[in-house]
Amino acid sequence: MAPIPVTPLRTLDAQAAADLGDIDGPVVIRGLHAPWRARGLWTTEFFRREYGPTPVPVRNYPAGSEYDYTLAHTTLGDFLDYWENTPADTALVRDRQYLAEWNFVRDCPGLLDDFDIPEIFSEDCIERLPEQVRFGRMWLFFGEPGCSTGLHRDTFSTSAWLAVLSGSKTLRLVTPEAGGKLRPGDGLWSAASYDEVLRPAGAVVHEVTLRAGDTLYIPGDWYHEVRNPERNLMLTANFVEERRLLSFLSQFETRLIEPISVLRRARNAQVRTWAEREEKTPPTELDDEAFRAREAAWVRGMTAELEEYGRALARWGAERPDGPEHEAPSDAG
Ligand SMILES: O=C(O)CCC(=O)C(=O)O
Ligand SMILES: [Fe+2]
Known part of the structure; x- marks a missing residue:
């Protein structure tokens, strides 16, 4: 099979990248972390000295496996011993460890003093949510050769920035549309995936190797490996752009509502049990008319919010000056 043709990503200088709204695909921005103290400070000696005993998550990749791993916990100090003393193993001969998705904000918030979220990524709609439903979305990764992260898109349509502080990291990316065509088990380094799915779809595979000083912006829903x-x-973070806020909210709400739907089913089952009982024995809450009225009003209130959203969506195109109703008439006259 022929090699997979890849298209390099665009690169911008920090000064040229002012507004994410003007950027509509993944892009590398250079120089965003020039002012960060972390650049010189975050050495293995520093992490060991300041945070050695901190528990951290690690992915264990067994010999022969580039993508499959089991999750385990160790301490940062023990991981760094491995990282510094074990030779890299790109041939996958032995077991490997990848310190990935370490939520350092929760465990070591002092690290937040060593960098600033770049201005261009500073709008994060998650900040507007009530505190109870916000979630961790900033991580450190200590990258390990031979340990890869398989094809995925980030949860809830969040966008991401990925800042490489040392060494190098390679990503391939495809659009949401192209990624949506890929089958389970497909990958962006797989000739079969390219020949059977991506090439027939006319998809472009973007590739970038990030080096110290580079920050990659991945818009929500783009697939990457x-x-x-x-x-x-x-150092990487996910964030919600206003232009994708509704998509985020509906996916996030679905996730939050899962446990609630279990409760709803329990309630409906109880009502059915009472309704089906032949002889009505002790009176239930449902025999109380005021109770039923209250519950019905509550259900209508909950439903009304979604109905209003549905109506707003339906009106959207029709009411905008460039919406469907205002397109140039094709059969005028
Ligand atoms: O660097 C990695 O291994 C994965 C980064 C990534 O895509 C993510 O955290 O969502
Ligand atoms: Fe990702």
Whole structure:
């Protein structure tokens, strides 16, 4: 099979990248972390000295496996011993460890003093949610050769920025439309996936190797796959852009509502049980008319909010000056 043709990503200088609204695909921005103290400070000695005993999550990749792993916990100090003393193993001969998705904000908030979220990524609609439903979305990754992250898109349509502080990291990316065509088990380094799915769809595979000083912006819903050609340190965060807020909210709400739907089913089952009982024995809440009225009003209130959203969606195109009703008439006269 012929090699997969890849298209390099666009690169911008920090000064040229002012507004994410003007950027409509993944892009590398150079120089965003020039002012960060973390650049010189975050060495293995520093992490060991300041945070050695901190528990961290690690992915264990067994010999022969580039993508499949089991999750385990160790301490940062023990992981760094492994990281510094074990030779890299790109041939996958032995077991490997990848310190990935470490939520350092929760465990070591002092690290937040060593960098600033770049201005261009500073709008994050999750900040507007009530505190009870916000979630961790900033991580450190200590990249390990031979340990890859398989094809995925980030949860809830969140966008991401990935800042490489040392070493290098390679990503391939495809659009949401192209990624949506891929089958389970497909990948962006797989010739079969390319020949059977991506090429017939006319999809472009973007590739970038990030080096120290590079920050990659991945817009929400873009599919990507990640390799670590050498050891690297990456700081990354997910965030919600206003232009994708509704998509985020509906997916996030679905997730939040899962436990609630279990409760709803329990309630409906109880009502059915009472309704089906032949002889009505002790009176239930449902025999109380005021109770039923209250419950019915509550259900209508909950439903009304969604109905209003549905109506707003239906009106959207029709009411806008460039909406469907206002397109140039094709059969005028
Ligand atoms: O660097 C990696 O291994 C994965 C990064 C990524 O895509 C993610 O955290 O969602
Ligand atoms: Fe990702």
